[in-house]
Each structure stands twice: as structure tokens, then as C-alpha cells.
Amino acid sequence: MDTVAVKLTGPEDMMPHYGTEDSAGADLRACVDSPVTLAPGERKLIPTGLRMAIPSGYEGQVRPRSGLAVKKGLTVLNTPGTIDADYRGDVMVILINLGREDVVIERGERIAQLIIAPVTRADFQFTDNLEDTARGSGGFGSTGVK
Template sequence: MSNPKVQIQRLPHGEGIDLPFYATTHAAGADLRAAVDDDVIIQPGETALIKTGFAMALPDNFEAQVRPRSGLALKFGITVLNTPGTIDADYRGEVGVILINHGKEPFTVSRGDRIAQMIIAPFVQANFEAVSELSETQRGSGGFGSSGRK
């Protein structure tokens, strides 16, 4: 599979902020940075929409998934609220990240902080078909732990 080309448009308030980048050779997620003018303090239990300072054009049949950074989650209880957040290929607005503070202390987001990671992934659109019955399986309609813990 070849690497898809993603066009990035830096927005005026994103000047000086690194565009998405892969921190290591084998990183799956590209780091996203905060393009805030002033510090944003997220109180415990609160959410904040953090702008990234860029918009992008994904190729057809690709999406961008915005995911949490594990270090922020472990150390501070900071995560992406609707994870993974999906950015569709036809969206051309600024990329924003919804952060939530599940920690016990206020968390400060400063300009240039790495706040999330973005995965570029292919997808397919299904053809949905209404039927009167579904095929039988061993599991059937069991869910929510019905297959056990071990």
C-alpha cells in the first residue's frame, strides 16, 4: 500500500506551530499540536475544543482518526472525548480536538503542546440491505459480556 497524500493548509493562527508529524519512524499516529493564543485551562470534568491551526484535504476513501496521547491519559487523565474522532474526506474546516479532563487537577494546554494523534486510514462504504431475518450464529444476539471474561 502506498502512502496517501494529505494536503495541509496552515491557517493564520497556526503560524509557528508544527504541522502533523510522525515522531518516530514506525509511529502510526501523527502528533497534533495546540494552536491556542492563550493558555486554556481545563478543569476536572470539563471539556475544551482545542484548535490545531490547520485544515486538510484527505484523498477519497480515507478518513483521519483523532485519538488520545497515552502519556496525557496516564499522567493527567486527559483524553479525546469522542475517540476516535472521525474527520471525513470531504471536510475542509479547521481540525479541532475535543479534550476532556478526567483527572483530579486542572490541566493547562499551551501553544504548541502535543494534544492528540491522528491516524490516516482507508475505509469502505457498505451497501445496506433490509432483510426480514438474519443468518444464525453460535453467539446469536448475546452481547455485553455474553461470551465471558476468560
């Protein structure tokens, strides 16, 4: 799979773009008419100006950009956000400001990255018993931190 059909609902410069030849994620841009301010702790849905047809058997993963996270405390709230292959609506990004200062999002600013990845669908089967493992039901740090 090399092609994802993209319909622009905003300007042409909103097309996803890989920053380098070996970038795993294509940049998604903010398609806003005027600057959007996120106060500390605030979250907003930011449009990208895109709709797409992801091929069956794949998904789009919307992930944060590391530079925005480290410099501004801005991240994707439901990371990774999933774009299903049968979704044809507007691609939006849920951003949250985890920093201590207001963050202003400008039109065309790179706000997230999109990864196209294969999907494995499981056949879920009911059972009364599960095979034991050494870990058992331990979770949430039960294996330690070092």
C-alpha cells in the same frame, strides 16, 4: 496514498509530525493563543491550526495520546474522532479531563494523534431475517472477561 494536503490556519510549527520513523500516528498540537485550563470532568474543543484534504477512500482518525491519558487523565472524548475525506473545515480536538486536578494546555502542546486510514463503504440492504450465530444477540460483556 502518501500525501495529505494541509492548509495551516496557525503557525508553521502546528504541522502534523510523526515522532519516530515507525509511529502510526502524527502528533496534533494545540493552536491556542493563551493557555487553556480544563477542570476535572470538563471538556473543551481545542483548535489545531489545520485544515486538510484527505484523499477519497481514506479518513483521519483523531486518537488520544497515551502519555496524556496516563499522566494527566486527559483524553479525546469522541475517540476516535473521524475527519471525513470531504471535510475542509478547521480540525478540532474534543478533550476531556478525567483526572482529579486541573490540566493546562499550552500553545504547541501535543494533544492528540492523527491516523490516516482506508475506509470501506458498505452496501446496506434491508432484510426481514438475519442469519443465526452462536453468539446471537449477546453483547456488553456476554462473552465473559476471562
